Amino acid sequence: MPYTYDHPHPAVTVDVVVFAISDGRLAVVLIRRAQWPHAGKWAIPGGFVGIDESLKRAAWRELREETGLKAGHLEQLGAFGRPDRDPRERVITVVYISLAAVDRLRLEAGSDAADAKLFFVDELPELAFDHARILGHAVERLRDRLDTQGVVQRLMPQSFTLTELQRACESISGAPTDKRNFRKKLRALDAVEPTGEVRRDGPHRPAQLYRAKR
Amino acid sequence: MPYTYDHPHPAVTVDVVVFAISDGRLAVVLIRRAQWPHAGKWAIPGGFVGIDESLKRAAWRELREETGLKAGHLEQLGAFGRPDRDPRERVITVVYISLAAVDRLRLEAGSDAADAKLFFVDELPELAFDHARILGHAVERLRDRLDTQGVVQRLMPQSFTLTELQRACESISGAPTDKRNFRKKLRALDAVEPTGEVRRDGPHRPAQLYRAKR
DNA sequence: GATGCTTTGTGTACATATAACACTGTTCTT
DNA sequence: AAGAACAGTGTTATATGTACACAAAGCATC
Numbered sequence: 001m002p003y004t005y006d007h008p009h010p011a012v013t014v015d016v017v018v019f020a021i022s023d024g025r026l027a028v029v030l031i032r033r034a035q036w037p038h039a040g041k042w043a044i045p046g047g048f049v050g051i052d053e054s055l056k057r058a059a060w061r062e063l064r065e066e067t068g069l070k071a072g073h074l075e076q077l078g079a080f081g082r083p084d085r086d087p088r089e090r091v092i093t094v095v096y097i098s099l100a101a102v103d104r105l106r107l108e109a110g111s112d113a114a115d116a117k118l119f120f121v122d123e124l125p126e127l128a129f130d131h132a133r134i135l136g137h138a139v140e141r142l143r144d145r146l147d148t149q150g151v152v153q154r155l156m157p158q159s160f161t162l163t164e165l166q167r168a169c170e171s172i173s174g175a176p177t178d179k180r181n182f183r184k185k186l187r188a189l190d191a192v193e194p195t196g197e198v199r200r201d202g203p204h205r206p207a208q209l210y211r212a213k214r
Numbered sequence: 215m216p217y218t219y220d221h222p223h224p225a226v227t228v229d230v231v232v233f234a235i236s237d238g239r240l241a242v243v244l245i246r247r248a249q250w251p252h253a254g255k256w257a258i259p260g261g262f263v264g265i266d267e268s269l270k271r272a273a274w275r276e277l278r279e280e281t282g283l284k285a286g287h288l289e290q291l292g293a294f295g296r297p298d299r300d301p302r303e304r305v306i307t308v309v310y311i312s313l314a315a316v317d318r319l320r321l322e323a324g325s326d327a328a329d330a331k332l333f334f335v336d337e338l339p340e341l342a343f344d345h346a347r348i349l350g351h352a353v354e355r356l357r358d359r360l361d362t363q364g365v366v367q368r369l370m371p372q373s374f375t376l377t378e379l380q381r382a383c384e385s386i387s388g389a390p391t392d393k394r395n396f397r398k399k400l401r402a403l404d405a406v407e408p409t410g411e412v413r414r415d416g417p418h419r420p421a422q423l424y425r426a427k428r
Numbered sequence: 429g430a431t432g433c434t435t436t437g438t439g440t441a442c443a444t445a446t447a448a449c450a451c452t453g454t455t456c457t458t
Numbered sequence: 459a460a461g462a463a464c465a466g467t468g469t470t471a472t473a474t475g476t477a478c479a480c481a482a483a484g485c486a487t488c
Contacts, residue, residue: 002220003218003220003221003222003223004216004217004219005218005219005223005225006215008217009217009219009223009226010223010263010265011219011223012223048221049295049306051224051297051304052304054295076292076293078292078293079292079293079308081269081308082268083265083266083267090266092226092306092308094295094306161436162436162437163436178477178478180438180439180477181476183437184475188474200484200485201435202434202485203433203484203486204433204434204435204485205435205436205485206435206483207436207437208437375465377465392447392449393465393466394448394449394468395446397466397467398468414455414456416455416463416464417455417462418462419454419455419456419463419464420454421464421465421466422466
């Protein structure tokens with residue numbers, strides 16, 4: 001069943017960069033490609049847009065198919081379309097960013113993916129296509145756009161210590177923060193509340209657990 | 215000369231939102247469409263991406279072809295691709311934003327355009343396709359991203375008064391500003407210098423003219 | 429059970445940035 | 459000569475951000 005046009009059309013794909021905080025560090029979901037091109041290399045999950053499907057819906061579907069994840073909010077990063085980025089044909093990809101709390105992340109490799117797993121953003125493997133460049137832009141966007149409020153509500157697990165939250169924010173911003181100033185700002189934001197539980201975790205004073213305030 | 219694929223491909227276009235300051239107000243370049251669909255309606259200049267052409271290059275070329283303008287810096291706004299946005303076929307458009315100083319704007323309607331002119335952003339005509347929505351996003355992006363420095367260097371004519379500059383900034387931010395605070399910030403930015411000339415312009419004290427400092 | 433290691437938890441002083449605010453100067457018009 | 463219209467100019471108060479140090483609690487070890 002061939003599809004014919006009177007001028008050449010590029011293919012259009014969507015890719016979804018899913019960020020999470022693992023072990024206090026910024027991480028991203030990648031899949032291992034099962035097929036040519038770049039078989040065996042790691043890549044951002046994504047795939048072709050259906051002809052009657054919105055871009056965002058395609059992003060949601062592809063993420064689900066390749067990783068088992070159901071994305072919450074999807075924010076568009078932009079379109080990447082250098083003519084030589086895919087050896088099969090001209091492919092323009094529209095990239096979305098999603099955030100996931102790591103305690104809700106159940107990765108399952110899907111049809112086109114040999115495997116799906118989390119990588120720390122500062123320890124990436126070699127990536128397929130121009131995905132390293134895309135990820136760079138995605139991290140930059142995350143840094144620009146994500147504030148403490150957003151980290152609390154969209155990246156942290158159900159309960160966490162304030163130090164864990166601070167590590168998460170630092171891992172995104174890339175800069176260390178003063179503990180007292182960080183907590184002062186948290187009080188001003190009114191974004192967290194103590195759960196009453198504590199975490200005992202080594203030879204030191206236990207930390208109060210908090211949850212995001214709704 | 216037909217082009218055939220084994221799965222359906224959307225068409226990909228680029229559109230370029232050119233902002234300028236006219237009469238102290240934020241304005242945008244639109245073309246009047248010569249052909250179906252939406253013939254006679256005003257639209258953001260743009261057109262199809264060549265199969266071996268980068269997105270940015272296509273944007274530059276289309277802007278030139280339809281308005282005679284040579285864009286300086288082009289910033290990508292994003293991709294818009296609702297399935298029903300064009301009655302001809304599925305079309306995904308990648309939108310760029312460009313800024314132009316109004317004294318360098320020489321609009322010439324090109325091949326596919328019956329006319330090209332500047333419209334105030336708050337007095338837009340009815341627009342083709344989903345261009346009203348796109349323009350809304352473009353204005354929002356402009357508000358988020360453009361600071362006083364950027365206005366001075368990329369939107370103001372060669373010489374201008376400080377009041378004109380302030381009007382321009384207000385017209386982008388949407389909020390009125392205090393004159394003395396505005397000028398204090400300008401001093402801190404070190405972004406303008408007096409030309410030595412003044413503008414006499416009505417029954418009042420003449421205003422010193424300034425230019426952007428390089 | 430005392431000592432020491434490790435991480436939690438807390439407040440103040442200073443610097444910087446932002447916001448509010450009013451009058452005089454110059455030109456043109458009448 | 460008087461008045462209308464816009465140009466130009468500093469100070470004060472408030473809010474925000476930054477720098478900085480020590481006691482508290484638990485666990486491990488001797």
